[in-house]
Amino acid sequence: MPRTVDHEERRSMILKAFMAVAAREGLHAVSLRAVAAEAGISLRSVQYYFDTKAGLMQAGLAALEKLSNERVRTRLEALEPSPSARTTLQALFAVALPTDRESRRFHLLWTSYAMLAMTDPEISDRTFVDSPNRLQERIAFILEEGKSSGEFDGALNGELEATILISLIHGLGTAVLVGQQTSESATSSFEHYLDRLAGAKSGNG
Amino acid sequence: MPRTVDHEERRSMILKAFMAVAAREGLHAVSLRAVAAEAGISLRSVQYYFDTKAGLMQAGLAALEKLSNERVRTRLEALEPSPSARTTLQALFAVALPTDRESRRFHLLWTSYAMLAMTDPEISDRTFVDSPNRLQERIAFILEEGKSSGEFDGALNGELEATILISLIHGLGTAVLVGQQTSESATSSFEHYLDRLAGAKSGNG
DNA sequence: TTTTTTATGATACGATTGTACCATAAAAAA
DNA sequence: TTTTTTATGGTACAATCGTATCATAAAAAA
Structure with a gap:
């Protein structure tokens, strides 16, 4: 699966998890780990696609x-x-x-x-x-x-x-x-x- | 100073600090330590007058x-x-x-x-x-x-x-x-x- | 086939947080 | 004066956080 993975599809998948967590627990309670868990991927992958938490928040x-x-x-x-x-x-x-x-x-x-x-x-x-x-x-x-x-x-x-x-x-x-x-x-x-x-x-x- | 201190006056003094921190840094960024520092008292005193963070938030x-x-x-x-x-x-x-x-x-x-x-x-x-x-x-x-x-x-x-x-x-x-x-x-x-x-x-x- | 790049996992680190505990100064009560 | 209660400081602890680092599987490129 690595190399040649649709970045945009990956990002929007993670963003969907982000929205779910934010809506359920509140925007203030969003953490990279919670988003990763919601998306069923590792913390590292969230970092990989959004670099920092600020990046994820802005994309959100x-x-x-x-x-x-x-x-x-x-x-x-x-x-x-x-x-x-x-x-x-x-x-x-x-x-x-x-x-x-x-x-x-x-x-x-x-x-x-x-x-x-x-x-x-x-x-x-x-x-x-x-x-x-x-x-x-x-x-x-x-x-x-x-x-x-x-x-x-x-x-x-x-x-x-x-x-x-x-x-x-x-x-x-x-x-x-x-x-x-x-x-x-x-x-x-x-x-x-x-x-x-x-x-x-x-x-x- | 201890014994015989106006609890309500003390609480409202701390709440004023709470408001200042919350307005400056955002409600999500309020911490007991930040409120204590703003009020110029110890963390312990904030705990003493509001017990838990939830208590402080509700009083706020x-x-x-x-x-x-x-x-x-x-x-x-x-x-x-x-x-x-x-x-x-x-x-x-x-x-x-x-x-x-x-x-x-x-x-x-x-x-x-x-x-x-x-x-x-x-x-x-x-x-x-x-x-x-x-x-x-x-x-x-x-x-x-x-x-x-x-x-x-x-x-x-x-x-x-x-x-x-x-x-x-x-x-x-x-x-x-x-x-x-x-x-x-x-x-x-x-x-x-x-x-x-x-x-x-x-x-x- | 070998090499390089991409994507992902695991994990360690320092900082911060809420909470709990211990000590103690000061005032009231005895 | 002795004792008890109140108010406060200091600090330790476990949890959680964002971030950084190291390792590696897999696919593309050579």
């Missing part, structure tokens, strides 16, 4: 981000052709809500990483600015489309509304994650919000 | 919650007598926004604890349900008062709006904490939201 965050992007893309591609702005926003909300185990795992680890990045200089804190920024731009774009199609009022401030929407989505997601809200109550709240957003066609001043 | 969360409640209370008491619903909501938002160092520290540690509670059974996860629930009830009450005074539409669903408001406040707070939003943009967004909430007096169907 990158993998998390990639996974999230794929989930969003899959969800949006599953929509009917030319979906309405509201349908698209609903899909973005649904994929962000930590309902299934994989989604809950993502939320837990993403937030843990975000907090870690605030004290640990080895974790890039740009990720937690750039990634939400991209989502916010996407939402702003959806809102613009909604304005063009007459679904939303043309006077609606897309940038401001996008900021509110992404914060609301994130806030409701966290509330569901910690168990303060149920998926149902969070969804009703979001739908109610969309109702008013669509209904407030004449703005407020 | 309780202290954090108490600190937050005091901040909210102080802020609300500083308002003019009989403030409008909007003024009260603005104050709640302002105190929740991580602008000053103490507020940023609170947000970082609170969220870190919330994530920790999801994998560590020694940290009570009820805290992260009960505490937001109390805030949500308070917001709902404020909205009811606003409805009575005519500031908000009487048909407004207070429970639903409170859920949205608390999630929005939390979401914007986190966005500011990680640096994705500035305090100014978050504040504009919140004000804009309040505008529409107050303006949508005829509901939406």
Whole structure:
């Protein structure tokens, strides 16, 4: 088996074990030995493919981000052709809500990483600015489309509304994650919000 | 000095050191020795007042919650007598926004604890349900008062709006904490939201 | 076939951690 | 004054961690 082994396949196999350990025991409790045991390989092999623990942690965050992007893309591609702005926003909300185990795992680890990045200089804190920024731009774009199609009022401030929407989505997601809200109550709240957003066609001043 | 020493004063002195270490190095990096060094006392003394690390961690969360409640209370008491619903909501938002160092520290540690509670059974996860629930009830009450005074539409669903408001406040707070939003943009967004909430007096169907 | 490179295992090392134990100074109680 | 209790320091211990080193099986290259 040695020589000619797919490095990327090997790395992603180890990263899968990393995610499992991190989700089960907490990001802070991840150790190279625990990841090795989870993957069924030796400590040395984890070192071989990620060099240091910092390398593994950084790769873990990158993998998390990639996974999230794929989930969003899959969800949006599953929509009917030319979906309405509201349908698209609903899909973005649904994929962000930590309902299934994989989604809950993502939320837990993403937030843990975000907090870690605030004290640990080895974790890039740009990720937690750039990634939400991209989502916010996407939402702003959806809102613009909604304005063009007459679904939303043309006077609606897309940038401001996008900021509110992404914060609301994130806030409701966290509330569901910690168990303060149920998926149902969070969804009703979001739908109610969309109702008013669509209904407030004449703005407020 | 021994015999007759104020235990509560001693504990809160150590907890202050605990907060400092946790905020500077991250909650995961807190050790009994680091707290002892920060407080300028011996490891043994930290053990004496908190017994185990789990005891210290639990006391840390309780202290954090108490600190937050005091901040909210102080802020609300500083308002003019009989403030409008909007003024009260603005104050709640302002105190929740991580602008000053103490507020940023609170947000970082609170969220870190919330994530920790999801994998560590020694940290009570009820805290992260009960505490937001109390805030949500308070917001709902404020909205009811606003409805009575005519500031908000009487048909407004207070429970639903409170859920949205608390999630929005939390979401914007986190966005500011990680640096994705500035305090100014978050504040504009919140004000804009309040505008529409107050303006949508005829509901939406 | 011999040699080199790749991938992996085993393990040792120094550092750090939570916990437990022993000693003792100081104050209160007798 | 003697005795007991409280508060604190010092330290030892076993466990765990990240990292580094040595050895080697296996495959590719020569």
